[in-house]
Amino acid sequence: MSASLASPAAIEALGLEKSYRNLKALRGVSFTVRQGSVFSLLGPNGAGKSTTVKVLATLARPDAGTARVAGRDVLRDPAEVRRAIGYVSQKTAVDLDATAVENLALQGQLHGLRANVLRQRIEGLLDRFGLAQDARRICRTYSGGMLRRLDVAMGLMHRPQVLFLDEPTTGLDPESRQEMWREIGRLGSDEGLTVLLTTHYLEEADALAERVAIVDQGQVVVEGTPDELKSTLLGDTIRVDLKAAVGADRVEQALGERAAELRDLRLDGASLRARAENGERALPGVLAALDAAGLTVSAASVARPSLDDVYLHYTGRTFASAEGDAR
Amino acid sequence: MSATLQDSVHLVGRRLRPLLRQPVYLAFTLSTPVIWLFLFGQLFRGITVLPGFPSGSYLSFLVPGIVIMTAMLSSGWAGTNYVADMDRGILDRLLVTPTRRVAIVAGDLGTQAITTVVQSLIILGLGLLAGARFPGGVGPAVALLVAAVLVGWSFAALSIAVALLVRRQESIIAIFNFLGLPLSFLSSTLMPAQLMPAWIQAISRFNPISWGVTVGRQLLAPAVAWGTVGSHLLYLLALAAALIALCSAAFGSYQRSA
Numbered sequence: 001m002s003a004s005l006a007s008p009a010a011i012e013a014l015g016l017e018k019s020y021r022n023l024k025a026l027r028g029v030s031f032t033v034r035q036g037s038v039f040s041l042l043g044p045n046g047a048g049k050s051t052t053v054k055v056l057a058t059l060a061r062p063d064a065g066t067a068r069v070a071g072r073d074v075l076r077d078p079a080e081v082r083r084a085i086g087y088v089s090q091k092t093a094v095d096l097d098a099t100a101v102e103n104l105a106l107q108g109q110l111h112g113l114r115a116n117v118l119r120q121r122i123e124g125l126l127d128r129f130g131l132a133q134d135a136r137r138i139c140r141t142y143s144g145g146m147l148r149r150l151d152v153a154m155g156l157m158h159r160p161q162v163l164f165l166d167e168p169t170t171g172l173d174p175e176s177r178q179e180m181w182r183e184i185g186r187l188g189s190d191e192g193l194t195v196l197l198t199t200h201y202l203e204e205a206d207a208l209a210e211r212v213a214i215v216d217q218g219q220v221v222v223e224g225t226p227d228e229l230k231s232t233l234l235g236d237t238i239r240v241d242l243k244a245a246v247g248a249d250r251v252e253q254a255l256g257e258r259a260a261e262l263r264d265l266r267l268d269g270a271s272l273r274a275r276a277e278n279g280e281r282a283l284p285g286v287l288a289a290l291d292a293a294g295l296t297v298s299a300a301s302v303a304r305p306s307l308d309d310v311y312l313h314y315t316g317r318t319f320a321s322a323e324g325d326a327r
Numbered sequence: 328m329s330a331t332l333q334d335s336v337h338l339v340g341r342r343l344r345p346l347l348r349q350p351v352y353l354a355f356t357l358s359t360p361v362i363w364l365f366l367f368g369q370l371f372r373g374i375t376v377l378p379g380f381p382s383g384s385y386l387s388f389l390v391p392g393i394v395i396m397t398a399m400l401s402s403g404w405a406g407t408n409y410v411a412d413m414d415r416g417i418l419d420r421l422l423v424t425p426t427r428r429v430a431i432v433a434g435d436l437g438t439q440a441i442t443t444v445v446q447s448l449i450i451l452g453l454g455l456l457a458g459a460r461f462p463g464g465v466g467p468a469v470a471l472l473v474a475a476v477l478v479g480w481s482f483a484a485l486s487i488a489v490a491l492l493v494r495r496q497e498s499i500i501a502i503f504n505f506l507g508l509p510l511s512f513l514s515s516t517l518m519p520a521q522l523m524p525a526w527i528q529a530i531s532r533f534n535p536i537s538w539g540v541t542v543g544r545q546l547l548a549p550a551v552a553w554g555t556v557g558s559h560l561l562y563l564l565a566l567a568a569a570l571i572a573l574c575s576a577a578f579g580s581y582q583r584s585a
Contacts, residue, residue, distance in 0.1 A: 020584075057423050061583065079425055087423040091416030097345040109337045110424040112330060154420070 008071070010035040010162050010194035016055055016065035025051040026062065027218035033211075035161075038188040038195040040209035042202065042307065048218040049198035050090060053166050056196070057087045070161045083111070086155030086163040090170065092147045093154075096140040100131050100150050103139065104157055111158035125153040129183070145176030152183065162194045163187065169204060184208050202307040214311055221314045226307060233305040233313055236279030238262070238272075240286065243296035245270040254293030258285055279303070331430045338421075338434025342408070343441065353445070360397040360450055364389060365457065367517065379521050382547050387461065390454035391471055391543025392516035394447045395536055398475040398482075399510065401446060402439050403503035405483035406490030409435075413494055428578050432571065435487060436480050443479040447472055467545035470556045474542040477563035478535060484570035491577040515540045538562045 011033035018026040026048045033039040041049045054060040056069050058078040067074045070084035095103055101122055108118045126132040129149040139147060148168065155163055168184065169177040185208060187195055199205050205212045206226045213223040222229060248267045252259060259265065261282055262274040276282035279302035290297055346352055368386040375385050382388040412418040421431055451468065455461075461468065482503075489499050511517075513527055514536035520528050531537045538559040545551045 059419055059422060059582070082423055082425045085423065087420065089416040089419055091414075093416035093420040095341065095417060096415075097348075098341065102341070102344065106337055106341055107420075107424070110334055110421070110426045112425070 008035050009033060009068070010037075011039070011056060011067070011069050011196060013052065013056065013067045014065055016052060016062045016067060018051055018055065018060065018062045025218055026055075026065075028065065029215070029218065029220055030065075031213045031220055031223055033194055033196060035194050036188075036192040037210040038184070038197060038208055040205035040212045041196070041198040041215050042200070042205040042212050042311075043198075043215035044200055047215040049200075049215055050166055052215070053087075053164050053196065053198055057085055057164050058082055059087075083158075084161045086158070086160035088151050088155040088163070088165050088168060090166045092144075092151045094139050094142075094147050094150055097138065099138055100126065100135045100142075100153075103150060103154055107154045107157040113158060121157060121159075125156060129153045143176075145172055145179065148172060148176065148180060149183070152180075156187075160193070162196065165195060165197045167198055167200065169199070169201065181207060202311065206307050212307070214307075214314060216311075216315045222310070229307065229310045230305045233275070233309055235263075235275050235277040235305075237303050237305050237309055238274050238276055238279050238283055238286065239299075239301045239303070240272040240290065240297055241299040242270040242272065242290070243298050246295060250293070250295070251290075254295055255286065255289050258282075258289050262286070275305075275309075330425075331427050331433070334426045334430035335433040335437055338426075338431060339437040339441070342435065342438040346442070353442070356401045356442075357397070357446060357449060359400065360393050360446075361453065363396070364393045364450065364454065368457070371517070374518075377522060379519070381519050381544075384459060386454060386457060387459040387547055388519075388544075389517070390451060390459050390461075391546055392514075392540045393454075394450050394471060394475050394543060395478055395539035396511050396516055397446055397450060398443045398479040398539070399536060400503075400507055401442065402479040402481075402483040403486050403499075403507065405435055405439060406486030406488075406499040407496055409487050409490035410494060410496050410499065413490070422582070429575065432484075432487070432574060432578070436483060436571070439479045439483045440476045443475050444472055447475045461546040462549045463546040463551050467543070467548075467551050467556065470560065471539075471543035471546060474539040474560060474563055477560070477567045478539045480567040481535060481563070481570045484567065484574040488570070488574040488577040491574070491581040510534060510536050515544070535563060535566050538566075 009032045011031075013032075014030050016026050016029040017024075029048065029052050031039075041052060043049050051060065055062045056067055056074060058074050058081050061075065069081050072080045072084065074081050095106075098106075104122045104125060105118060108121060113121065126135045129152070131146060131150060131153070134142065134146065139150065142150070152165070152168065155165075165184065169180050172180060181204070184195065184197065187193055188208070188210070197205070197208060209226065211223065211225050212229060213220045214229075215221070222232075224232075251267055251272060255262070262276050265274040266272075283300060283302055287297055287300060364386075368389050372385045374380060375383055375388070409418065422428065486499055486503065489502055493499070513530045514534045515523075515531055516536060520531055520537070523531060542556050542559045545556055
C-alpha cells in the first residue's frame, strides 16, 4: 500500500461539475488514479460516468472543477493531454468502410508515428487482438466482438500512458466479454499503462479494477478497493430461495426471534435476502425455522457482500432499480 | 503546420478510399448531371434561335452551368459524412488525437476539391464528345475548375456546419434538396441573364451559382474577359472563406455542447 501511495497519480479529478441544459450531469466528481493501475467508475446508465471520461479526455469542458491527466491540466493543456491518452468510447468508433490496417494506420498517423514504427505497431496489435487474419477486410464485415477489439487496439496505437475505456463490454455476447476481460486484465500489467474503465457491470469492476469508485447521480458516493468496499459492510449476505413466493408476514412469523440476528431482511417474491454477522452460523437456524413453518427451501447460500450490496448500502437503491430509473 | 497538412492528407485518404474501392459511387453522383446535360441539352436546343442568345449551341452553353451545378449538388452531401462520423463516435475519436480541427475540415475540403475536379473534367469531356465546342480554350477551363472547387467548398462548409449544429441526416438532406433546385433555376445555369425576367435576373446576380457559371461561360468567348473571371472568382473566394469560418465556429459549438 505504501508503494502505491508513493507512485504518482495518472489521473486527478477535483470537483468536476457539468450541466447539459437543465440536466446536472456531474455534481462535483473527485477521484485519483494511481499510475499503472486499473480504476473503475461503476454506476448505472446516466450516473455521469461517460461525461466524466469526456472531460478527462478533453472532449467536454467542465463548468467547474479541475483535472490533470498524465500530469497535464486538461483545460490549460489539452493538446499535451491528447498525446498521452487513448480513448475508447462507448460507441465502437471504427470506420466501417476501411480495413483494420487502415483504421489503425490513420490513428497512428494522426499521432505522428513514423512509417516503420507504424508498421510494427500495427502488426503487433493485430496479432495481440486476434485480428491478423482479417486485417485487410473491410470492417463492415466484422462481428461486434472483432470491432470492439479493433476499437481498443486503435486506442493503444500510440502507446498512451492513460487509456480510457468507456463501457468496453456493453452489448457484447458473454464469450466476447470474457475475451475482452482477459485483454483488459493484460492491459493493467502493461508497461505502466493506467486504465480508467467505466462499467455498469458490478462483476466487471470487481474482476478487473484495483480500485472502484461508485458513481451515482453525478457524484462519487464511495471509493476503495473492491475488498475494502465490501468489508465496510459487516458480515455476510444470506440468500434463501423458497419453493414458492410467500408474504413477508409469513416469513417474519416463521423466523420469529431469529429475525433479530438478521439485518436488512428483504423478500423479493420467493427470494429471501438478509445480512448476518456470521452467515455460516446463522444459516442452519434460519433454514430450520423456515422448515418448521412449512416453507420449503430450494436453495440457500452464504456469500461475502457483493458490490451490489455495497451499491445498495450507499445509494439506498439496488443496482437493477437504478438502471431502470435511468431508462 | 506541416503536421496539420500531413494530417489533412491522411484524412483525405480516408474519405477517398471508399470511392476508389467502388468508383461506381462516383458514377452515381454523376448520373443526375449527365441526365441534365443530355436531356436539357436536347429539350432546349431550339432556344439558341432567340435573339440575344450568346451561343450557337445550347449544349456548349449548358456544359459550364452543369459543371457548377454538380459541384454544388455533390458537395451538399459532405455534412452527411459528418453526421455518420458523429453517430459512430469517429469524430470524437479524431478530436481526441493531437490533430488540429482545422486539419479535419481541411481533409474534407481537400476531398471535395479532388472529387469536384474529377467530376468537372468528366462533364467537360462528355460535353466535348457530344459536340460542345469551347473556343475560349484551356485558360477559362482552368478558371471554371477553380470556380467549381470554390462553389464546392462553400456548400460543403455550409453542409458540414449544418451537420455539426443539427446533427441529423434528415435536416441536411432537406436543406439541400430545398436549396438545390431554386439556386440552379434562379441562376444563369440554363438561361442567359439577358433573357431572364427582370426579377430572376436581379436574384441571379447575387446567386453564387451564377458567379461560377459566369466564370465558366468564358469558355464560349473567343476573347476571354479576364476581368470578369477575376472579379467573380473573388466573390466566390469570399463566400467560401465566410462559410468555412462559419463551419469552424460550428465546430466550436459542437465541442462546447459535448
